[in-house]
Amino acid sequence: MKFDDLQLIEPLLRAVHAEGYDEPSPIQEQAIPHLLAGRDLLGCAQTGTGKTAAFALPILQRLMATKKTNPAHLRALVLAPTRELASQIGESFRVYGKFTNLVTVTIFGGVNQYPQIDQLRRGADILVATPGRLIDLMGQGYAKLNQLEVLVLDEADRMLDMGFIKPVKHIIAALPSRRQTMLFSATMPSEIESLAASILNDPIEVVVTPAATTVDAIAQTV
Numbered sequence: 179m180k181f182d183d184l185q186l187i188e189p190l191l192r193a194v195h196a197e198g199y200d201e202p203s204p205i206q207e208q209a210i211p212h213l214l215a216g217r218d219l220l221g222c223a224q225t226g227t228g229k230t231a232a233f234a235l236p237i238l239q240r241l242m243a244t245k246k247t248n249p250a251h252l253r254a255l256v257l258a259p260t261r262e263l264a265s266q267i268g269e270s271f272r273v274y275g276k277f278t279n280l281v282t283v284t285i286f287g288g289v290n291q292y293p294q295i296d297q298l299r300r301g302a303d304i305l306v307a308t309p310g311r312l313i314d315l316m317g318q319g320y321a322k323l324n325q326l327e328v329l330v331l332d333e334a335d336r337m338l339d340m341g342f343i344k345p346v347k348h349i350i351a352a353l354p355s356r357r358q359t360m361l362f363s364a365t366m367p368s369e370i371e372s373l374a375a376s377i378l379n380d381p382i383e384v385v386v387t388p389a390a391t392t393v394d395a396i397a398q399t400v
């Protein structure tokens with residue numbers, strides 16, 4: 179399959195071609211058509227599988243198709259466990275959206291909040307955030323999520339390991355219930371399964387493994 183067969187709009191195709199992508203990766207091929215149709219998704223996939231483009235391209239396409247009514251309101255939110263992952267996802271949205279006028283802002287803790295507040299004040303379509311800083315900025319009234327259309331939880335199992343499940347649930351409780359939701363996790367512990375069951379509506383399920391998996395050591399016991 180070629181990217182050109184995925185029903186993506188021209189500015190997005192131009193961006194993926196500019197990145198040198200020719201064929202969609204398995205997760206992109208399986209997820210993009212359903213996400214473009216508005217379905218929820220449960221993705222069992224690690225970083226390195228191309229999962230960022232699998233959710234970023236349909237989000238960008240959806241936001242291009244609808245007009246923003248109020249520049250202060252965010253339309254898509256991606257939650258990620260670490261600042262490194264959040265930065266990487268934010269950069270991917272900028273790369274895939276470079277021929278659109280959509281604006282992505284990335285926020286995370288451990289740095290001065292004022293430059294991030296400044297960016298939010300100027301208006302953004304997509305927010306990529308770590309949970310703690312987002313809760314801070316929601317509390318201060320700078321992250322307006324009441325018109326949100328799409329939510330992505332990325333690396334949900336790592337969020338669980340890092341103790342973020344409570345803040346994540348707190349954030350989700352403040353979002354409109356009518357939205358498209360995607361949850362990605364490399365593993366599916368029971369807490370993540372029950373979180374997925376509570377926030378996803380009739381999701382399609384995609385399971386992929388990275389093309390090249392290197393295993394350094396396996397501890398086996400009998």
Ligand code: AMP
Nearest residue numbers: 199201202203225226227228229230231
């Ligand atoms: P991700 O799993 O989203 O972190 O992506 C892993 C890497 O694969 C990134 O460096 C992407 O730029 C690259 N990538 C994603 N999709 C494709 C594709 N269809 N063809 C070639 N490279 C890709």
